[in-house]
Amino acid sequence: MTRWGMVIDLARCIGCNACTVACKTENGTPPDHYWARVYTEERGTFPDTKVTYVPALCNHCEDAPCVTVCPTGASHQRADGIVLVDRDKCIGCRACMVACPYGNRFFLRKRDLKTGYYGERTAYEDAKWKWFVGGTVTKCTFCVHRVDKGLEPACVVTCPTEARIFGDLADPESRPSVLIRKRNGKQPLAEMGTNPSVYYVE
Amino acid sequence: MSATNVVVIGRSQFTMGYRHQQEWSWLITTAFFLGNVGAGLFLVSYATGLSLGAGIGLLIVGVGKSAAHLLYLGRPERFLRVIVRWRTSWISRGLIAMGLLLVCGVVYLARYLGASFVPHDVTVAFGVAAVIAAVVVMVYDGFVLKASRGTPLWNTYLMPVLALFYALLGGTTLTLVVQAGSGATTHAQLEWLEIALLALNGVLVGLVIVTAQARQAAVQAAVALLTRGPMTRVFLGVAVGLGIGGTLALVGVSIATGSVAALAVAAVTDLCGHFFVFFSLLRVGLHPPLRPLPQPVAGHGAQAGVSR
Numbered sequence: 001m002t003r004w005g006m007v008i009d010l011a012r013c014i015g016c017n018a019c020t021v022a023c024k025t026e027n028g029t030p031p032d033h034y035w036a037r038v039y040t041e042e043r044g045t046f047p048d049t050k051v052t053y054v055p056a057l058c059n060h061c062e063d064a065p066c067v068t069v070c071p072t073g074a075s076h077q078r079a080d081g082i083v084l085v086d087r088d089k090c091i092g093c094r095a096c097m098v099a100c101p102y103g104n105r106f107f108l109r110k111r112d113l114k115t116g117y118y119g120e121r122t123a124y125e126d127a128k129w130k131w132f133v134g135g136t137v138t139k140c141t142f143c144v145h146r147v148d149k150g151l152e153p154a155c156v157v158t159c160p161t162e163a164r165i166f167g168d169l170a171d172p173e174s175r176p177s178v179l180i181r182k183r184n185g186k187q188p189l190a191e192m193g194t195n196p197s198v199y200y201v202e
Numbered sequence: 203m204s205a206t207n208v209v210v211i212g213r214s215q216f217t218m219g220y221r222h223q224q225e226w227s228w229l230i231t232t233a234f235f236l237g238n239v240g241a242g243l244f245l246v247s248y249a250t251g252l253s254l255g256a257g258i259g260l261l262i263v264g265v266g267k268s269a270a271h272l273l274y275l276g277r278p279e280r281f282l283r284v285i286v287r288w289r290t291s292w293i294s295r296g297l298i299a300m301g302l303l304l305v306c307g308v309v310y311l312a313r314y315l316g317a318s319f320v321p322h323d324v325t326v327a328f329g330v331a332a333v334i335a336a337v338v339v340m341v342y343d344g345f346v347l348k349a350s351r352g353t354p355l356w357n358t359y360l361m362p363v364l365a366l367f368y369a370l371l372g373g374t375t376l377t378l379v380v381q382a383g384s385g386a387t388t389h390a391q392l393e394w395l396e397i398a399l400l401a402l403n404g405v406l407v408g409l410v411i412v413t414a415q416a417r418q419a420a421v422q423a424a425v426a427l428l429t430r431g432p433m434t435r436v437f438l439g440v441a442v443g444l445g446i447g448g449t450l451a452l453v454g455v456s457i458a459t460g461s462v463a464a465l466a467v468a469a470v471t472d473l474c475g476h477f478f479v480f481f482s483l484l485r486v487g488l489h490p491p492l493r494p495l496p497q498p499v500a501g502h503g504a505q506a507g508v509s510r
Contacts, residue, residue, distance in 0.1 A: 017216075039492060041218040054218065054492055065351040071293035072283040091283060092276015094225040095293055101352035103221045103489050107276065135276030188492045191418070192351055 003062075003081040004142055005169035005197035006156070007176040007185055008055050012163035015040065015053030022158035023057075026143060028128020031117055033106040035140035036155045055164065057155065058083060058104040058140035059188060059196030066096035066105065074136075081169075081197050082142045090136035097137060101192045110134030142166075169197060209495065210427075210488070218495065220423055223353055223487040231481040233270035234343040235372075236262050237300070238365060239473065241339035242373020244307060247380070248333055250389055253314040255380040259373070260307045263300060263339060292345040299338035306332035340369035353487040354417065355424040364406050368476050371399040375449075375472045382462050393457050397450065400472070404446045407479060420490035427486040437482040445475010 015038050023029065023036035039054040060083045066075045067083060074089035075096050085096075085105075097105040113134050116125040132138065143153035151157070156166040167174035172181075176199070179185060185199035209219035240262030247255030272278040281297075288294040310329035312320040344362030351357055374396045381389070414425040428437045452468035455461060 037216055039216055039218045041493060056492060065349070068290045069293070069346075069349050071285075071287050071291040071297070072280070073287050074283075089280070089283060090277065091280045093274075093284075093293060094276075095291075095346065095350070097225050098223050098487065099350045099352050101489055102492065103352075107225060109276070133277075137276075189490060194351070 001079060001170055002168050003170040003197060004060065004147060005081070005167065005176055005199070006057075006142075006153075007165045007179045007199045007201055009161075009163045009165065009179070010052055010054060010200055010202045012161040013038065013053040013055055014161055014163075015051075016160065018158050018160060019055055019155035019164065022154040023140070026146075026154035027141070028125065028131075029106075029138065030108060030112050030129065030132060032112075033108070033138055035104070035106075035138070054200070055155075056102065056104065056188075057198065058142070059102055059194070059198040060140075060142060061194035061196045063193060063195050065099040065101070065192075065194060069095045069099040071095065078144075082144055082147070083139070084141055084144065085137055085139055087131075087133040087136050087138075090133070092135040092137065094137060101189050101194065102196075105137050105139045108132055108134055108136055108138050218491045218493065220420060220491060221489040223484075223489060226484050226487070228481070229270050229274040231477060231484055233267050233274065234365070234480055235473075235477045236266035236270060237296075237339050237343060238369035239372035239376060239476065240264075240267060241303065241336040242369035242371070243376040243380075244303070244373070245333060245336045245340070246370070246373040246377040246392070248310075248329060248336075250377060250381075250392065252377060252380060252384075252386060253311055254384055254386075255377050256307065257311055257314070258376070258380060259336075260304060260311070264304045267300070292342050292349055296339065296342035296346065299335045299342060303332055303335035303339055306335060337366075340373075341366045347483075350487075352489050354420040354490065355414070355487055356483065358410075358413070358417075360406065360410050360413070364403070364410065364479075367399060367403050367406060368479065371396070371403055372473060372476050374399060375469045378465060379469045382465055390457075393453060396453050397457075400446055400450050400453070404442070407442060407446070410483075418490070419494065420488050424486045424488045427488075428482055431486075433482050433486055436478050441475050441478040441482055444471050445479065449475060 017038050019036045020034060020038060027035060029035055036057045039056055041052045041054055043050045060081055062081065064077060064083050067077050071093060072089045072091055074086045077083050094107055097107060113129055113132060116122050146153060152166045156164045165175050165179060167176040169177055171177060179201055180199050183201040185201045187196045187199055211217050211219040211221055240259045244256050244259030247259060272281060275281060284294055284297045288298055306328040310325050310332050313325055341362045344365030347356035347361040348359060374392055378392055411425055411429060414421045427433055449468050449472040452464050452471060456464040456468060
């Protein structure tokens with residue numbers, strides 16, 4: 001059984017946020033909805049400092065708390081591990097947002113869809129936003145529409161340094177599995193017991 | 203951990219730090235609060251045979267709590283879908299319990315409401331079912347908080363215990379008020395129960411704070427905001443000082459002097475405290491940073507304290 005996942009190589013990420021923009025372009029997410037983003041992490045004190053860029057997205061956890069707490073079944077998990085929100089079932093209770101340790105879910109207010117990024121909605125926004133329903137929760141889909149066609153998520157194909165590596169975690173010979181094994185991949189907030197499908201290597 | 207060391211970032215910020223849950227605030231606190239006191243009032247009134255109190259409890263749950271939830275939902279017209287995931291979701295279980303409480307509670311009160319054709323045995327059976335449902339309504343929001351793994355402060359069994367005993371306290375308080383208001387005999391035991399519950403809730407709130415030191419950093423950061431940060435006045439001043447300390451003193455005065463005015467004021471302070479305990483706990487709900495923060499990071503728009 002396939003389990004889609006991703007390895008993020010922190011040694012390669014340069015913090016360009018191309019993934020952030022690619023995600024917004026591919027999915028046409030409304031303002032303030034960042035399904036993919038890059039956190040800046042500063043450590044140390046001047047002059048001995050280090051900046052690490054930490055790309056983040058929905059971790060498509062195996063034991064997803066958002067799926068457990070959802071009272072309507074809108075948040076659900078496919079057999080291949082991808083966690084999705086059914087916009088026709090979501091009631092906007094936002095229990096999933098509170099339950100998600102990673103802050104990767106976003107509530108779409110009805111008014112958010114009335115105007116575009118720059119005032120009046122553009123033709124692009126009209127085309128993309130027909131998939132969004134006001135009053136519901138949105139999240140990263142691992143670009144399921146691309147994955148189902150055999151393509152990689154937009155953030156992965158866009159990354160200029162190949163810091164994001166996508167593949168089947170259930171296959172021990174897939175690129176992500178090999179990377180996790182060889183470079184001691186770590187899951188974010190593993191202590192939460194959610195078993196994320198996203199790993200970080202340094 | 204000092205509150206000023208807690209780096210809290212906003213939703214749109216791309217800096218590593220704690221993130222506030224900003225979704226559950228006034229309306230959800232109101233819904234939890236009304237569910238607690240309404241179901242508590244029904245339960246305590248049932249136990250003391252006060253039908254008026256039981257009816258008011260049902261109204262608080264059926265009208266107040268339901269309205270707060272519906273106002274909060276993004277798609278309120280779909281609310282009935284909530285019942286489908288009762289196997290895993292405490293929200294589902296809570297809504298089902300609310301429905302059962304309302305239906306069984308109305309049948310239990312049928313004879314009191316004038317429907318004398320309803321057999322006595324039926325009202326007794328439905329009364330028992332309503333009490334069971336009331337207990338679930340009193341406690342389920344604590345389990346909803348407990349199930350929120352992303353907000354470690356809430357991820358403790360202290361939450362359902364706190365919800366249960368605050369609901370009992372609110373129910374006892376309102377039962378005393380309804381008894382006094384309707385001219386019914388006041389049960390002296392109820393006033394002592396009120397004092398015992400106040401003391402117990404004080405201990406439970408203290409446990410939430412004290413046990414945080416042994417839990418993960420996000421819990422300690424949340425408690426720092428609660429006790430030494432922007433929520434301190436609300437939490438320590440209103441919820442603990444006024445809600446528990448002030449109410450204890452006023453109930454003591456009421457017992458000593460038989461003053462109904464002192465009892466009425468005690469009810470107000472108690473309910474204020476109840477509301478703001480849960481409001482404070484919701485407002486300081488923090489999601490941990492993706493990776494541990496060895497030191498607070500300044501700049502990049504990061505800000506200390508509650509970001510809103």
